[in-house]
Amino acid sequence: SQQGEEDPQALSIQEGENATMNCSYKTSINNLQWYRQNSGRGLVHLILIRSNEREKHSGRLRVTLDTSKKSSSLLITASRAADTASYFCATDRSGGSEKLVFGKGTKLTVNP
């Protein structure tokens, strides 16, 4: 079952602009993670935010989490053409499950 749902499904911006992607989920979670996938490749872990955290930064990435709304956002600042990829959120549910549940992703295109 798909717990995370990202929006928008696709996003096209110019280099230098900021890109914001959102993720909503349905059940209680231990943490929420964001992954990146270049076309035809495997996923790469970007950042994790725990359920007791509200905001986290890593380089040009900023993640927020609102557990009351069951939603998260990923902000990429000063985007580059190399940021072009699909971005997925994944939730690690409460209860000790070692399964992540992935959303359908946001396809980001950064135009030079």
Added chain:
Amino acid sequence: DGGITQSPKYLFRKEGQNVTLSCEQNLNHDAMYWYRQDPGQGLRLIYYSQIVNDFQKGDIAEGYSVSREKKESFPLTVTSAQKNPTAFYLCATLQRGPGNEQFFGPGTRLTVL
């Protein structure tokens, strides 16, 4: 993709044939996973294994089988019972800890002719 290899990268199969996808890891992780990804879609869990000699069905296990005889290896067999096997298959491992971060292989693209 470092630490996890999947082979082959591209695989073609005729209808009615079984085919086995390889996944090998040198990360010393106990847990391993197989996902299926269809175009424009997210990942759906096929099977996972939390320890050697044990594995569990995921959300879409029908038509697939796995084995976990060694810690390093988690092969996936796509059987003829899988009605629509053309997809991109991803293998992953889990680094246990506060975050349970997953590491992914480069994937195998299976096409049924």
